[in-house]
Amino acid sequence: MSAQNVTVIGLQWGDEGKGKVVDALAHRCTYVVRYCGGANAGHTVTVGGQRFALHLIPCGILHSHVHNIVGNGIVFDPPTALKEIAGLRERGVHVEGDNLHVSGAAHVVMPWHKLQDTLSEAALGAAKIGTTARGIGPCYSDKAARTTAVRVADLLDESVLREKVLRIVDVKNRIFAALYDAQPLDAQAIAAEYADYGRQLAPLVCNTSAMLRRAVLGGERILFEGGQGSMLDLDHGTFPFVTSSSVTACGVPGGAGVPPCSLGQVVGVMKAYNTRVGAGPFPTEQDNDTGNRIRERGKEYGTTTGRPRRCGWLDAFAVRYAADLSGVSEIALSLLDVLSGFDEIKVCVGYRKNGQDVEDFDPVGLDGVECVYETLPGWKEELTGCQRFTDLPPAAQRYVTRIEELVGRPVGLIGVGPGRENTIIHLTRVQGLS
Ligand code: IMP
Numbered sequence: 001m002s003a004q005n006v007t008v009i010g011l012q013w014g015d016e017g018k019g020k021v022v023d024a025l026a027h028r029c030t031y032v033v034r035y036c037g038g039a040n041a042g043h044t045v046t047v048g049g050q051r052f053a054l055h056l057i058p059c060g061i062l063h064s065h066v067h068n069i070v071g072n073g074i075v076f077d078p079p080t081a082l083k084e085i086a087g088l089r090e091r092g093v094h095v096e097g098d099n100l101h102v103s104g105a106a107h108v109v110m111p112w113h114k115l116q117d118t119l120s121e122a123a124l125g126a127a128k129i130g131t132t133a134r135g136i137g138p139c140y141s142d143k144a145a146r147t148t149a150v151r152v153a154d155l156l157d158e159s160v161l162r163e164k165v166l167r168i169v170d171v172k173n174r175i176f177a178a179l180y181d182a183q184p185l186d187a188q189a190i191a192a193e194y195a196d197y198g199r200q201l202a203p204l205v206c207n208t209s210a211m212l213r214r215a216v217l218g219g220e221r222i223l224f225e226g227g228q229g230s231m232l233d234l235d236h237g238t239f240p241f242v243t244s245s246s247v248t249a250c251g252v253p254g255g256a257g258v259p260p261c262s263l264g265q266v267v268g269v270m271k272a273y274n275t276r277v278g279a280g281p282f283p284t285e286q287d288n289d290t291g292n293r294i295r296e297r298g299k300e301y302g303t304t305t306g307r308p309r310r311c312g313w314l315d316a317f318a319v320r321y322a323a324d325l326s327g328v329s330e331i332a333l334s335l336l337d338v339l340s341g342f343d344e345i346k347v348c349v350g351y352r353k354n355g356q357d358v359e360d361f362d363p364v365g366l367d368g369v370e371c372v373y374e375t376l377p378g379w380k381e382e383l384t385g386c387q388r389f390t391d392l393p394p395a396a397q398r399y400v401t402r403i404e405e406l407v408g409r410p411v412g413l414i415g416v417g418p419g420r421e422n423t424i425i426h427l428t429r430v431q432g433l434s
Contacts, residue, residue, distance in 0.1 A: 004221045005264025006430055007249050008332075010229030011322040013276040015302070015309065016269040017334030017415055019043030022059040022225045024413075024420065025267075028432030030220040031067045031212065032060025035255030036245040037227035038075035038109060038139070040132040042303025046418045050091065053303050056081045057088065057100065058225050064094055069208045072105035073245065073255020075139040076152055078197035097203035103257075104153030104205050110165075111190055112172040113138040119180040129241055130278025132304050140244035148172075152205055155198030158191075165191040209257020216262045224252045224263065230322035231276075231363070238363050241280025249326035265430050267412065268328035270319050272336045272399070275309040277302050281366040284312040284348045298338040313346040313373070316406035321361035323407050330428060331407060334415035336396060337422075342378035345399060349374050349406060376402060384417040389426050392416075400426070 006025055010016040023045040026032050034041075039055040046052075047062055056077065060066035070076060081102075085095045113135030120138075121128040131137060142149045148168050154161050169187035176182035215222055228247040231237045236248060246254060253260045273294055276282045285291065291311040294300065300309040323331070339345055351358040351369040358369060379393040386392050392400070392414075404411050412428030428434050 004219070004431060005223070005262055006432075007224040007226065007252055007263045007266045007326075009226035009247070009249050009266065009268055009326055009328075011268040011270040011319045011328070011331075012229045012274055012315075013231045013282075014227075014229040015042075015275055015277070015300075016229055016271050017332070018226060018269045019045045019054065019059050020334070020415065020420070020423070021267060021269050021332045021413065022223060023047070023062060024423065025223055025430070025432050026060040026063045026066055028221065029060065029066060029223040031069055031215055031222040032058040033069040033071055033212065033222060033224050033256050034058050034227060035071045035073045035224055036247045036251045037243060038136055039077045039080045039134045040136045040243060040304060041227035043225075044303055047420065052088075055084060055304060057084050057095070060223065060225075061088060061093060061095060061100065064099070066099065067211075068100045069212065069256070070100075070102040070106060071208055071212075071256040072103040073251065074103070074106045075109050075136055075143070075245075076102060076106045077109040077134065078155065078194065078201060080134075082197065082200055100204050101206050101208050101211060102152055102201060102204045103208040104151065104156075105209070106152045107139055107143045108150045108152055108155065108194070109135040109139045110150055110168075110194070112169065112176075112185060113142070115176065115182070115185070116172075119176065119182060123180065128279060130280075132302075134304070137244040152201070155194055156202055156205060158195040158198070161195055161198065162191040165194065212256055212258050216258055222258075222262065222264070224249075224256060230325060231318060236325055236363060238280045238366060241278065248322070249328075265329045266326050267330055267332050267430060268319075268323050268326065268409070269332045269334060270407075271298075271314075271334050272339050272403075273298075273314050274312045275300050277305070277307050277309050282310055282312060283318075283351065283366065283369055283371050284315045285310050286312040290342075293341075294338060297341070298335055313348060314403070315348040315371070316403060317348055317350050317361055320407050323409055328409055330412035330430065331403070331409050332413040332415070333400065333403065333411045336400070336414055337383040337416045339378065339396075339399070340382050341380060345376050345378045346373040347376060347402065347406065348372065374402075384422055386416050386424060389414070389424055392424070
């Protein structure tokens with residue numbers, strides 16, 4: 001029943017170009033579903049020369065017939081969502097209750113979550129995680145704590161919302177004053193503001209997991225749109241320098257409310273090199289001219305925060321781990337064009353630690369690893385005009401083939417530029433891409 005479905009996830013530290021792959025697939029899907037994270041995500045899609053940066057709204061919104069689902073696993077930020085919706089409408093995109101559905105069970109990012117994110121990061125100083133300051137971690141913490149959580153459905157009942165906000169703000173104000181000497185939040189004002197958001201959002205709120213299960217049973221085609229990247233996964237990433245949700249394909253059933261067999265084919269999106277925003281281990285990082293060159297050619301600045309991204313060579317050992325974890329069936333390789341101009345290109349094929357080869361990638365044991373690099377010839381030609389695999393210079397073809405060998409999956413798509421048209425269809429077997 002899931003043969004047609006497709007799950008698109010990131011295989012690195014986020015920003016792999018998932019938006020473009022989702023956009024390419026969305027026209028053949030009935031549902032596009034976000035299941036993890038929140039407004040920390042930044043999915044960029046360029047359509048007809050227009051650039052859209054989406055944070056909370058699924059990328060399927062740019063296709064008129066698609067039902068876009070913000071699933072129960074999302075932490076939903078009402079003012080950010082409403083601003084994004086207004087921006088899309090201004091640009092002529094239809095966004096109404098008939099094509100955008102928000103789960104009543106999704107948790108709400110409240111002002112105290114953003115405040116706590118900022119205050120706790122500042123207090124950590126050099127030990128900070130480098131979060132996006134969108135309140136993601138504090139909101140998921142309250143979800144796990146249960147008694148201090150607010151869900152989207154709560155926004156729809158003003159008296160329920162007011163009671164919760166007054167009670168929770170009382171707790172938060174005491175914590176913030178004690179820990180950070182912070183000014184108290186105004187509970188009444190927050191209750192009124194969020195009740196107003198509830199009124200605006202009401203037409204969009206529903207039981208999205210029931211809707212999706214019906215779609216699964218009915219054989220409708222669903223696309224699950226991952227956020228962030230596998231190395232930022234709360235359980236399987238480089239903890240504690242991770243985000244606070246399950247971002248791999250393993251997170252889909254819980255975050256969308258569908259059975260595990262609904263995932264369909266899993267497309268793993270990866271860049272032709274590695275980047276990371278925020279703190280934490282990054283074995284192949286090039287804090288030098290190589291990294292700077294990649295950053296400038298790849299415009300590697302955060303979609304959500306504008307921060308410069310840390311850049312380095314491709315870590316194929318880590319990508320293989322992520323691909324195995326999510327049962328990836330094929331790779332979408334993005335930004336190959338950024339590597340034009342290097343004489344040589346390095347790929348990390350494994351790690352050594354304490355003088356020994358590391359057998360299995362272990363996110364818990366990255367301290368002190370040394371990368372084992374393979375050096376491949378570079379190419380000088382710009383790739384953006386290439387339309388077929390055979391149009392690529394031989395060295396670029398060889399690089400792609402080596403990635404397939406190292407990651408153990410075929411490369412289905414190759415991104416050579418920002419537009420929908422700058423994609424080489426290579427070995428994909430996903431319906432809608434081939
Ligand atoms: P948080 O998700 O805002 O708590 O941030 C935790 C870590 O995940 C930080 O290193 C962020 O830079 C990183 N992060 C969160 N979302 C994204 C994303 O969409 N792309 C890249 N990095 C992200």
